[in-house]
Amino acid sequence: MVYDDRVGRIQQAWHRERPDLDVAPQGIFGRLHRLAAALREELLVVYAQFGLGEGEFDVLATLRRAGHPFERAPGDLAEHTMVTTGAMTKRVDRLVDAGLVTRRRSDVDGRGRVVALTPQGLDLIDRAMTAHMANEHRLLGPLTEADRRELERLLAQWLAVHEG
Numbered sequence: 639m640v641y642d643d644r645v646g647r648i649q650q651a652w653h654r655e656r657p658d659l660d661v662a663p664q665g666i667f668g669r670l671h672r673l674a675a676a677l678r679e680e681l682l683v684v685y686a687q688f689g690l691g692e693g694e695f696d697v698l699a700t701l702r703r704a705g706h707p708f709e710r711a712p713g714d715l716a717e718h719t720m721v722t723t724g725a726m727t728k729r730v731d732r733l734v735d736a737g738l739v740t741r742r743r744s745d746v747d748g749r750g751r752v753v754a755l756t757p758q759g760l761d762l763i764d765r766a767m768t769a770h771m772a773n774e775h776r777l778l779g780p781l782t783e784a785d786r787r788e789l790e791r792l793l794a795q796w797l798a799v800h801e802g
Contacts, residue, residue: 645669677777684773688766689736693721693729695770698738698763701755709754711744738762 640646645668652661678692685695700718701708710718716726730753733739738759744750755763778786 641665643669645672680773680777681770684769685766687769688762690762690766693725694733694736694738695763695766696721697726697729697733697753698755698759699767701739701753702760702763702767707754708760709752712751712753715753733759 640650645665648668649661649664652659652664682692685692688695690698696719697715700715701710704710712723712726712730715730716723719726721729730739730741734741738756740754740756742752742754744752781789
């Protein structure tokens with residue numbers, strides 16, 4: 639099926655220029671790429687309403703979902719957010735400066751560090767997460783409930799192959 643959108647027009651041009659080349663995957667990858675970029679922009683708007691960037695939101699959300707006492711070692715934070723420890727250090731530094739997290743020595747390992755939400759950080763991430771989920775529900779609005787379930791199933795199946 640040919641769709642009349644930017645990706646479809648690119649595919650049509652390739653089909654005209656290289657009819658020997660199957661560009662069908664471009665329909666999926668091109669649309670995923672464009673959709674991801676558009677959705678990311680929509681998500682960033684909500685983070686910014688709370689004075690957060692994507693990285694800061696990610697760290698605060700990771701600490702929040704860790705459960706009480708809302709803390710993790712920096713290495714655990716990096717693992718749960720899939721960023722390097724160097725990038726994590728910069729994110730945590732910004733959050734410490736903003737008074738949203740603290741960094742202290744580990745009670746278990748005196749050489750280790752622990753990052754924890756402050757009361758202000760907990761309040762902020764709870765409000766930001768509520769707004770974030772409302773935004774994600776809004777963004778999924780054009781899809782039926784059945785389409786959402788099917789899309790999630792397909793994406794989970796495909797991702798499982800790549801994540802092993």
